[in-house]
Every structure is written in structure tokens, then in C-alpha cells.
Amino acid sequence: MQSQVSERYEALKTILAEMGEIVVGFSGGVDSTLLAKVASDVLGDKCLAVVGESEAFPEGEIRSALEIAEVLGIRTLTVSTHELENPNFSTNTPNRCYHCKNELFGKLQEIAKEQGIRWVADGSNADDAGDYRPGMKAAAELGVRSPLREANFTKSDIREVAQHLNLPNWDKPSYACLSSRFPYGTTITRELLGMVDKAEAYIKTLGFRQLRVRHYGPTLKIEVEKPDLVRIIELSDQIVTQMKSIGYTYVTLDLEGFRSGKLNDILRK
Numbered sequence: 001m002q003s004q005v006s007e008r009y010e011a012l013k014t015i016l017a018e019m020g021e022i023v024v025g026f027s028g029g030v031d032s033t034l035l036a037k038v039a040s041d042v043l044g045d046k047c048l049a050v051v052g053e054s055e056a057f058p059e060g061e062i063r064s065a066l067e068i069a070e071v072l073g074i075r076t077l078t079v080s081t082h083e084l085e086n087p088n089f090s091t092n093t094p095n096r097c098y099h100c101k102n103e104l105f106g107k108l109q110e111i112a113k114e115q116g117i118r119w120v121a122d123g124s125n126a127d128d129a130g131d132y133r134p135g136m137k138a139a140a141e142l143g144v145r146s147p148l149r150e151a152n153f154t155k156s157d158i159r160e161v162a163q164h165l166n167l168p169n170w171d172k173p174s175y176a177c178l179s180s181r182f183p184y185g186t187t188i189t190r191e192l193l194g195m196v197d198k199a200e201a202y203i204k205t206l207g208f209r210q211l212r213v214r215h216y217g218p219t220l221k222i223e224v225e226k227p228d229l230v231r232i233i234e235l236s237d238q239i240v241t242q243m244k245s246i247g248y249t250y251v252t253l254d255l256e257g258f259r260s261g262k263l264n265d266i267l268r269k
Contacts, residue, residue, distance in 0.1 A: 001164050005157045014152040019145070021084055022047040023112040023120045025104060026076065027266035028065025029058075030080045031123030031155075032171050033072070035148055039121075040074045048072045050111055052104045054081045054188060056145055056177040058197050067207050068169055073222055074248050079107045089179075090258045093269055094134070096179060101135035121145045127155045132264045173210040182215050183263055198246050226257040 001009065016022065016039050018021045024036045026049035039047040051065050064080075069076040081103050083089040089099040108120045122139055124146040139146070147159065155174075162170035179188050181196045190216060199213045199220060208228055210219065214221040219245050224232050232239065256262075 001160055005160050006152045008157055009038075009161050012038055012147055012153065015041045015147045015150055019043075019119045019121075019147070021110050021117045021119060022048070023115070023117050024049045025120070025122045025144075026051050026065060026069065027123070027175075028061060028068050028169065029123065029175055030125055030162050030167070030169050031125060031148060031158055033068055033123075033167055033169055034158050034165070035121065035123045036069070036074050037072050037165060037167060039147075040072070045075055046117070047075065048111070048115060048117065049079045050108055051076060052081045052107070053078050054100075054104070054177065055084050056100070056179045056188070056193055056244040058178065059200070060201070063220055068167075071168060077111065079111060081107060082189065083179075084190065090180055091189050092152075092179070092184055092186050094132075096134075096135035096183050096184070096188075098138050100177070100179065102142070105138055105143075105144050107252060108144075109142060119145055121147055124149050125153045125155055125158060132261070155231055163199045165184065176260070180215060180263065184266065186215065186217075195246050195248070199243055199248075202242050202246075203232075203239065206239075208232065212258060212262075214254075214263065220248040220250070220256050221252045223254045223256075223258040223262070228255065229253070229255070 022043060024031045024032060024047065026036050035048040036047065047071055051062060053062055053067060053077060066076060066269055077092050083103050086099055089096055102252050105120060111121050123149045145204050159170055178193045179194050182188055196213050200211060203211055208224050210225050212223040222232065240251045
């Protein structure tokens with residue numbers, strides 16, 4: 001590891017040791033996996049990773065998270081969350097993520113209290129400050145800590161340490177819950193979440209790793225990384241056929257390519 005990254009890794013272990021006990025919000029992404037793995041190494045059974053079983057999170061991702069935790073020997077629980085029952089979430093206002101995280105972190109706080117654990121933590125890192133993330137406000141209000149951010153870990157630092165530790169998902173593409181596929185103001189329902197989940201799952205079977213589909217009523221917009229644009233056009237006939245079978249009338253391609261948080265552009269304007 002680079003010396004600066006090694007220093008941040010040591011700082012992370014020191015922070016976790018000082019915390020003494022921790023409940024980690026665990027999604028199976030590289031950020032929360034690194035945090036849970038290091039916390040488990042430092043704290044043993046005083047680290048508990050909790051996977052939120054959300055309607056806005058694909059079942060395949062939940063299953064993958066549990067498998068990763070098992071492989072790494074991390075103590076794990078699951079908890080069900082019910083964001084769609086909250087109209088502040090389902091009506092999809094710009095602070096939707098606040099209500100989602102408030103639900104999740106509230107559940108984690110309950111588990112921490114039951115387990116006699118003082119701290120709840122998430123996998124936020126230093127790079128997360130560069131985007132609109134109302135969920136971070138919910139975390140702050142509930143006293144949730146972000147040890148990776150406290151140790152000044154960037155996303156590239158996280159991947160470097162995760163690779164050094166041989167974590168199986170060190171190069172896993174970034175992922176966000178399915179609710180981020182809908183422009184603000186579009187009401188989120190179980191049916192629509194199922195549509196975008198099926199659309200993304202199919203495109204992944206074609207070998208595309210980093211992608212998003214965006215739901216605009218009858219129109220689906222596909223985002224892949226720029227090097228993949230030519231290939232997805234080559235496969236356009238079968239993709240269009242499949243997307244229409246899911247329920248979309250029009251299928252389009254975003255020529256700008258994949259970019260995380262793209263639907264927040266309207267807020268910046």
C-alpha cells in the first residue's frame with residue numbers, strides 16, 4: 001500500500017479500537033465491507049454487521065452481502081425496513097434519502113441498544129461530501145459515525161486497502177438503491193422498483209458491470225460506461241425486446257455515459 005493509505009488504515013484501526021464496539025450498516029458494497037472487516041478484525045464479536053432488507057434494494061444484492069459476510073467471518077444480522085410505507089419517501093422529494101436513512105439508522109440504533117452496543121456506523125467516506133447526500137444529515141442527527149471518513153479514506157483508498165486484504169468485492173462497481181433510478185417527483189411503487197430491477201439484472205447478464213437504468217414513465221434510459229456504448233448499441237435489438245417485455249414503451253441510451261448521482265443535476269441547476 002502507498003504510505004499515505006497505510007497511515008489511514010492504521011488510523012482507522014485506532015478509531016475502531018477507541019470505539020470499542022460497533023454496529024455497522026452493511027450493504028455488501030466495498031465501503032461497508034472494508035469497514036465491517038477491519039472492525040471485525042479489531043473488535044471481534046463486538047462488531048455486528050446489519051443488512052437492511054429493503055424493498056428498494058434488490059434481493060440479489062442482499063443475498064450477496066450475506067454471502068460476503070459469511071466468507072469473511074463477520075457476525076451478521078438482517079433487519080427489515082419499510083420505506084415505501086412512508087409517504088415522505090415514496091413521493092420521491094429531493095430529501096427522499098434522508099427518510100430512507102432515518103428508517104435504516106433508527107432500526108440499527110434499536111439493534112445496538114438491544115445488543116448493548118454503544119456505536120452505530122456507516123461506510124461513508126471522504127468523497128461522499130462531494131455530492132448531494134441528505135442521508136448524511138439523518139446519520140448526523142442520530143449520532144451515527146463514519147469511521148472511514150474520520151480516517152480520511154477516499155474511494156480509491158478503500159479499494160486499495162480492500163485489495164490488500166483480499167476482500168472478494170474490492171473492485172465491485174458502486175451501487176445505489178433502486179429508488180435513485182427515478183427523477184424527483186416520480187412516485188415510487190413496488191411495481192416500478194421491480195421493473196428497474198429486472199431491467200438492470202438483464203443488462204448485467206450481457207456482461208455490463210457498471211450501469212444504471214433511469215425510469216421516465218414509459219421511457220427507459222440506459223447508462224453504461226463510455227467504453228461500453230458501442231457494444232450496447234450492437235446488442236440494442238435484444239435489449240429493446242427485453243425492456244419492452246418488462247413494460248417500457250421506449251428504450252433510450254444516455255450518450256454521456258454512466259455517472260453516479262446524475263439525477264441530482266437538476267438540483268444543482
